[in-house]
Amino acid sequence: MQIRLKKVLLESQYFKYIYQLTMGSFLAQIITVLVAPFMTRLYAPEEIGIYTLLLTVVTIFGPVLCGKYDQAIVAAEDENEIVQLIVGSIFVSFVFIILITIGFNIYLTLNSQITDKVGGFAYLVIGVLFITVFVNILTAYNNRYKEYKIISTVIVTRTLAQNVGVLVFGLLKFGSIGLLLSQLIGMLVGFKRQGKHLYQNRRKLREVTFKGIKTSLIKYKDLPRFSMPAHFINTAAYSILNFFIIDLFGLAVFGFYAISYRILGLPLNLISMNVSKVFFQRAFEEKKMLGNYRSSLKIISVFLLCLSIPMVIILFMLGPFVFRQVFGGGWNEAGVYVQILSPMYGLRFIVSALAPALIISGKQKMEFYMSNLFIIASVLSYMVCKLMGGEIYIFLTIITLTYSLIYIIFYLYIYKLSKGI
Template sequence: MGFMNIVNSLKDRVLKSEFNKSVLVLAGGTAVAQAVPILISPILTRLYTPEDFGAFAIFMSITSIISVIACGKYELAIMLPEKDEDAINVAAVAFLFNVFVSGLFFLFILFFGDWLLDVLNAKNLGWLIYLAPLSVFLLGTFSILNYTNNRFKLYKDISKANIYKSLAGAVVQIGMGFLKYKTTGLVFGYIASQLFSNFKLFKNISKYFSSINYLYIKTMFHKYKNFPIYYVPGALIDTISSNIHFFFISFYFGIKVTGLYFFAYKIVSAPFSLIASAISQVFFREFSFLFQKDLVSARNFLKKTALNLLILSISVNFALIVLIYVFWSFIFGLKWEDSKSIAIILLISYLIRFIVSPISVALVSSNKLNYLLQWQILYFAVEVIFFAVIYIFHISFQDFLLYLIFVEWFIYSVYLIFIFKSVEIKKR
């Protein structure tokens, strides 16, 4: 009885907080969504080769880089207007940006797609590169729908959309893998997952479309013009910095090593993304409202969240390192043995990223986009210098991974300083 009383007491304390309940709802759906790819990974590693995963990594990296700027970052501004009518028109601005950027990207791939694959040493991706613009459009649309549903506190539906997304991708990838479609199966599953998730979230906001009109769109376009001006360059640099590892590894170490690295990255990032994405979404909303009303409360909320993330990161990190060391080869097969050491090293570098990334949206709420841009430029510069050193001095892949830890810890420590500095400056 004593133990049950403690459990019930903790449960009541957690559920009293609206923030905690929202995080649990999002985390629950995201947990299922993240669990599906992890659970099917032992199947995928026996249906696909490291070379297949390497080509898929290049496809995902290319689409991730373009999709981050596809909406002009107007999707972030959906949370800011007081009126829902204004918010839905901000979403319309973001969608128009998405159509425009996706169209331009299609023209680029049409004329330069083959050249791009030659440069990246990813010729086995082949004709699938021409599906990249479609993927960019779907990713941009999902971002808009996700923030709009978040605006209206439709957390349960966001969770369901993530689950549908994961299940659809898993079914297609496994099915096409058994049919020996190789890289095609991975790419098709990725696109199928985007289609299913968008459909679910689109249904929720279709009733607000009557509020959209040209004059409001034009007004919102100008009102939040700082987002494409200040946020897009930084976001583009940031995403390139996050994905340049795959490009460089493919170019310098080969597509097979890229596949091993990408798979380890995929497995390691899943549990962190599971919690971090849910916390980030709810933190963004709560911190934004606190920042407008009471800076002291907002700053305390930021500190408390960062401390909780530190404790959580250390706990999850330690548990995962033990599990990976003991069970990796048994679960994924001997041909993926080389990716085990990669996974452990990535876990160490992820510890600080997990603390910083969920609370980085505080820079958006505090309107310190210039700080964010400065950090992103620094990140990009450090990464370029890092890869140049690796290339010039012919450093081995294992040493490359070890040096990567120091780079990540340095970069994200600076990021954390910027986040807290932005709140302190606002007070003055």
């Protein structure tokens, strides 16, 4: 039976799905890479720093706005349960957005230097969050029905729209406001195509009842209880570094770090996150058939490892040189940051794609505990440099070492779960 399953996995559309998602993301990231050298010449490091800092709100809260109920759409039993989860996800998201807006307003009040630079345009971030709710839900719905070509196409069109905005607003000298506007415009693209299937089944939405929503939300209650806080903490572990770096080294240094973080994130957006979608769907099916998902994990692990190793070597060896040549002499510093962080990002590239294994195994609680380690590592790194007066290189080195160890532990645990023991 297991040999038969392996044959099905290899000869089916398993890698076709990965190809469809990856090609779309590849084109999107090519667009981003092509625009990046113009971006670093049209915007000052401080402007990129302010934009990245404000967008941190979206980075932290965007993936968890639905309480992770959007992930349940992929595993839902039938169409009725799907629409109940969709409506429930929207309701949960709106509650969170109200709370986030209140907190964001307090933050801006306490940090007037931000509003001094961009004024009320800072609240464009809340608009981006609002749109993110529907992007998350529609993406999960497309994933449910293996509409990977649609997901791929929308990724490209959104990225193209956003980067065109970056260039246009940069030429108009809009600064950080232009970057925020381009982000909002990009998010608005692609809704019609992504929601076409759901629109065709819109009659199901009329059958939604409060009782049905409540039942579905209770059924998948472990997602907001464990998976959501774990994802939030995991994301915050990286995003909190933004605030630490600004406090320790200033906005200019953070601007360099923001570009290095952006470039290092390309492989994650290009391959890892898309592979994760396919792994989730296929491993879930394998688990139902055999009670384990070892084959899916091994295939994807080897695939990601073969990509990760050369990526890390290239970044480590050529980081400063590439940044100096591509982004301009003044951005060599960001290349040094990439050089330091690349080994850790190589591990993150692999483990992030496999994180849905915890949902498949019903171990969301462990994801929460593991993610706390990243926060602890971040705070300890900050405290060491704060007390000892360490420079940015020391701070990033400590982050690389501690985060890498956590990712190794994380993978070993996922591997154990895959055996179905």
